[in-house]
Amino acid sequence: xxxxxxxxxxxxxxxxxxxxxxxxxxxxxxxxxxxxxxxxxxxxxxxxxxxxxxxxxxxxxxxxxxxxxxxxxxxxxxxxxxxxxxxxxxxxxxxxxxxxxxxxxxxxxxxxxxxxxxxxxxxxxxxxxxxxxxxxxxxxxxxxxxxxxxxxxxxxxxxxxxxxxxxxxxxxxxxxxxxxxxxxxxxxxxxxxxxxxxxxxxxxxxxxxxxxxxxxxxxxxxxxxxxxxxxxxxxxxxxxxxxxxxxxxx
Amino acid sequence: xxxxxxxxxxxxxxxxxxxxxxxxxxxxxxxxxxxxxxxxxxxxxxxxxxxxxxxxxxxxxxxxxxxxxxxxxxxxxxxxxxxxxxxxxxxxxxxxxxxxxxxxxxxxxxxxxxxxxxxxxxxxxxxxxxxxxxxxxxxxxxxxxxxxxxxxxxxxxxxxxxxxxxxxxxxxxxxxxxxxxxxxxxxxxxxxxxxxxxxxxxxxxxxxxxxxxxxxxxxxxxxxxxxxxxxxxxxxxxxxxxxxxxxxxxxxxxxxxxxxxxxxxxxxxxxxxxxxxxxxxxxxxxxxxxxxxxxxxxxxxxxxxxxxxxxxxxxxxxxxxxxxxxxxxxxxxxxxxxxxxxxxxxxxxxxxxxxxxxxxxxxxxxxxxxxxxxxxxxxxxxxxxxxxxxxxxxxxxxxxxxxxxxxxxxxxxxxxxxxxxxxxxxxxxxxxxxxxxxxx
Numbered sequence: 001x002x003x004x005x006x007x008x009x010x011x012x013x014x015x016x017x018x019x020x021x022x023x024x025x026x027x028x029x030x031x032x033x034x035x036x037x038x039x040x041x042x043x044x045x046x047x048x049x050x051x052x053x054x055x056x057x058x059x060x061x062x063x064x065x066x067x068x069x070x071x072x073x074x075x076x077x078x079x080x081x082x083x084x085x086x087x088x089x090x091x092x093x094x095x096x097x098x099x100x101x102x103x104x105x106x107x108x109x110x111x112x113x114x115x116x117x118x119x120x121x122x123x124x125x126x127x128x129x130x131x132x133x134x135x136x137x138x139x140x141x142x143x144x145x146x147x148x149x150x151x152x153x154x155x156x157x158x159x160x161x162x163x164x165x166x167x168x169x170x171x172x173x174x175x176x177x178x179x180x181x182x183x184x185x186x187x188x189x190x191x192x193x194x195x196x197x198x199x200x201x202x203x204x205x206x207x208x209x210x211x212x213x214x215x216x217x218x219x220x221x222x223x224x225x226x227x228x229x230x231x232x233x234x235x236x237x238x239x240x241x242x243x244x245x246x247x248x249x250x
Numbered sequence: 251x252x253x254x255x256x257x258x259x260x261x262x263x264x265x266x267x268x269x270x271x272x273x274x275x276x277x278x279x280x281x282x283x284x285x286x287x288x289x290x291x292x293x294x295x296x297x298x299x300x301x302x303x304x305x306x307x308x309x310x311x312x313x314x315x316x317x318x319x320x321x322x323x324x325x326x327x328x329x330x331x332x333x334x335x336x337x338x339x340x341x342x343x344x345x346x347x348x349x350x351x352x353x354x355x356x357x358x359x360x361x362x363x364x365x366x367x368x369x370x371x372x373x374x375x376x377x378x379x380x381x382x383x384x385x386x387x388x389x390x391x392x393x394x395x396x397x398x399x400x401x402x403x404x405x406x407x408x409x410x411x412x413x414x415x416x417x418x419x420x421x422x423x424x425x426x427x428x429x430x431x432x433x434x435x436x437x438x439x440x441x442x443x444x445x446x447x448x449x450x451x452x453x454x455x456x457x458x459x460x461x462x463x464x465x466x467x468x469x470x471x472x473x474x475x476x477x478x479x480x481x482x483x484x485x486x487x488x489x490x491x492x493x494x495x496x497x498x499x500x501x502x503x504x505x506x507x508x509x510x511x512x513x514x515x516x517x518x519x520x521x522x523x524x525x526x527x528x529x530x531x532x533x534x535x536x537x538x539x540x541x542x543x544x545x546x547x548x549x550x551x552x553x554x555x556x557x558x559x560x561x562x563x564x565x566x567x568x569x570x571x572x573x574x575x576x577x578x579x580x581x582x583x584x585x586x587x588x589x590x591x592x593x594x595x596x597x598x599x600x601x602x603x604x605x606x607x608x609x610x611x612x613x614x615x616x617x618x619x620x621x622x623x624x625x626x627x628x629x630x631x632x633x634x635x636x637x638x639x640x641x642x643x644x645x646x647x648x649x650x651x652x653x654x655x656x657x658x659x660x661x662x663x664x665x666x667x668x669x670x671x672x673x674x675x676x677x678x679x680x681x682x683x684x685x686x687x688x689x690x
Contacts, residue, residue: 048645051637076647088642092660092667098646101656106647141660158646 001026001197002047002166007058009039009046009222016042018222019058024166024215029198031208033233034219035241040201041085043219044170047199048082049075062166076102077109079165083155083172089143095154098142099124099161106162127160131187148175149184156187167191168199173207185210205237220244262295264316269403272319281376281383287402294396306580306612307551309397312494312520317466319404320350320435328354331430337456337486341673343424350429351437351467352407366417367451372408372440382410386442388474388502389526391555397524398498401470404438411453415446415476422452422482422671427469429459429490436466443471445479445507452482452671457497458517461490470498475507477531482510484674488681489517491547498524505531505560512669514678515542515550516685522551522580529556529563529591538567539665541678543658543685544609546575554583554598558591565596570665572658573602573609574689584616587624596626603661604634605654655686 002024009017016039024030034040046053047060049072060067067075090098104114115123128135131153143151152172159167169188173181188198188211200211208216208230216232217224225244226232258266269288276284296313297304323331328349344364347357353371363369375383392398411423425441445451459465467489475481481501489495495518501509515521525538542550556565571579581600602611613630635657643653662682669675 048641050641050645071650072641072644073647073649073653076645080645082645084642084645088639090639090642090657090660092663093656098643098656101652102643102646102648105649105652109647109649162647 001028001063002199003059003061005059005061007046007060008056009042010054010056011042011052016053016222017046020223022217022224024197024199027194027197028215029192029200029211029213030215030217031200031202031213031233032217032219033202033236035245038219039222040219041170044082044168044199044201047168048072048080073105074109076162076164077106081159081162081164081167083152083159083167083169085170085174087143087151087155089141091141091144093142095138095140095142096124099158102158103161123161124157127157130160130190131157132183133157149177149180152176152180152184153187156184160187160191165195166197166199168201170201171203172200173202173204181207181210205233208233218244259296259310261310261313261316265400266292268316268318272404281379282386282402282405284403284405287399290399291396291403297396303553303582306578306582307520307522307549313466315434317434317436317464319406320352320431320437322352323349323430325354325356327430328357331428332357332426335426335428335456335458337426337458337488338424338454338674338677341422341424341454341677343422343454345424345426346409347426347428348407348439350431350435351427351439353409363423364419364421366414367419367423368412369423370410372405372410375410380410382412382442382444385444385474386440386472387500388472389500389528391557392498392500392524392526395498395524397468397496397522398470401438401440401468401498404436404468405440406438408440408442411441411443413443413445413449413451416448417446418450422454422674424454424456427455427457427467429463429465429467429493431460432463434464434466436468439469441471443473443481445473445475445481447477447479449476449479451480454671454674455483455485456488457486457495458488459490459493462492463490465490465493466496467493468496470500472500474502475504475509477504478506479504480508482670483512484669484671484678485511485513486678486681487513487515487517487521487523489521491517491519493518495521497522498526500526502528502530503534503536506533507531508535510537510668510670512539512666512678513541513552514666514681515540516681518550519547520549522553525552525554527554527556527565529558529560532561534560534563536563536565537668538565539668540569541571541662541665542579543572543662543682544574544577544579546577549578549580551580551582553580555586556584556596557586557588558594558596559588560591562593563591563595565594565598567598568665568668569600570662571600571602571611572605572662573611574605576606576608578609579611581612581630582614583628584618585626585628587617587619587621587626589620592621592623594621594624594626596624598628600630601661602632603658604632605658651690658686659683
């Protein structure tokens with residue numbers, strides 16, 4: 001599914017990713033944990049195609065296609081979805097207008113026809129019900145005046161609606177209370193399927209109690225420094241990131 | 251002492267000549283003082299950048315030649331022009347159609363004016379010296395404006411619209427101004443709207459004409475809003491690309507009156523919309539919004555003066571300008587709060603979205619506050635579309651151009667959302683979408 005080879009990235013002369021290698025298999029849920037500043041969010045932005053980052057070397061292949069040669073919208077149409085750590089508020093853009101525009105843009109890019117309005121509304125309502133999203137929110141401008149938890153749920157709603165192949169969740173647990181964490185996690189779990197993989201970026205093990213990963217990677221100083229099963233997350237929770245910080249300093 | 255006179259520009263000399271030849275037909279009128287108005291104008295001349303209020307919109311430089319006042323068009327010509335007019339076309343309304351600044355009765359709904367509303371064509375009003383003419387020019391500051399005075403001097407047509415007390419017509423009246431022709435001409439129309447106490451009235455106003463012709467409209471709308479009455483006004487400027495469009499809106503509000511006026515500009519090479527608001531009664535509510543979407547070569551000026559002379563007036567003024575190419579946007583807004591106008595609550599904002607590096611925006615917000623218990627604020631912003639927002643939209647699959655269009659639409663939409671009349675709001679949104687589509 002996703003293969004990252006020797007990825008080297010910098011921003012304003014600051015090297016953030018240092019030859020990162022990572023493989024996420026079809027249907028796999030991979031978690032990336034690591035201390036602050038290890039490059040986790042940068043990795044998520046570079047996969048989605050944010051312009052601020054300079055890729056000096058490497059490849060990101062999604063089903064063999066190099067994402068680095070695509071614009072962010074082309075990556076989305078190819079099946080990449082980034083659930084933002086801080087979803088943006090867009091005053092004046094109605095949530096439903098936004099959702100429909102995105103869905104149809106992706107469908108057009110893939111050579112599919114536009115979705116009919118009844119089908120669209122059904123799909124949105126089903127996803128909203130699952131995520132316990134109040135329908136009134138859908139009538140408002142995108143994310144404007146939403147709480148942190150509501151914004152995160154809206155991200156998962158978009159994910160459900162757009163049916164991506166490869167989902168990157170960038171610290172989706174940040175700012176969530178226990179109930180919201182459960183709702184969001186259940187929303188993600190409902191989307192786990194063959195042909196869809198996840199890269200879950202988090203600081204804390206607690207999210208991984210809800211979204212149980214197949215693999216856990218530890219990232220430090222722009223590289224994957226350790227890979228293991230879900231038990232690795234528990235080890236990290238117990239021992240902290242000190243070991244990795246020390247190895248950075250060494 | 252030697253007398254120093256400014257050299258008159260060819261356009262100013264032309265206007266004097268045109269006034270001399272036109273005055274013969276004005277001679278019998280006593281209701282309006284054209285002579286006085288023209289003398290006022292002559293003393294100031296076409297305002298240049300040396301005049302503070304016209305610093306960014308130099309009419310002396312922009313108007314090279316004074317275009318002659320338009321003759322009334324033939325009915326066939328009028329019909330052809332109106333046939334292709336699109337401003338508020340699909341909306342059910344009683345229409346007053348002005349072609350080249352002349353009321354065309356055959357293309358107007360004078361027999362379908364809503365009950366409780368009376369419309370007297372300006373020609374008739376002037377001929378019989380209608381008493382209502384005394385209520386023209388209800389805002390003092392407008393009378394000190396050379397553009398407005400020029401309108402008075404050359405006033406050719408228009409209407410007096412009176413809404414009886416308590417009347418709330420369901421259908422709006424549409425002032426449809428259409429230009430047609432291949433050679434330059436000028437127009438000067440004046441419409442006076444008077445709302446009786448407790449009346450509610452919606453007015454649509456559209457201005458359009460052919461591309462490539464230097465048409466010089468100078469139109470004025472005077473409005474007196476009676477006690478507890480509500481006036482709603484949606485204006486659309488989709489003039490041709492060589493038109494120099496000058497307009498003045500004067501509003502006087504009595505006690506507890508409310509006004510909503512929203513103006514969208516996408517047309518004209520140069521436009522200046524002047525809004526004068528006189529808050530004469532207590533506890534009024536005013537919304538003045540404007541939006542301009544400009545392409546290369548265009549200049550749009552919105553100039554606002556809100557004069558609070560009574561207690562408890564609430565004012566919300568929001569202007570949005572989108573600038574493409576090397577276009578120029580101008581916003582000048584001044585809120586005056588007089589000593590008596592305690593508890594005034596005024597907020598004025600002008601935001602500009604620059605789509606290129608070549609465009610420019612001139613923002614001049616001002617507050618003059620003489621009362622001590624007021625809440626007034628103003629702000630102005632200017633910037634390029636937010637890259638983070640663009641990335642967010644693109645990461646969801648929208649191509650860059652579509653993402654930018656959505657952001658532009660959202661940006662302008664905020665000022666248009668204030669329009670209460672659903673059809674009028676949809677028409678403005680349609681124009682915004684058309685602008686974006688044409689931009690590609």
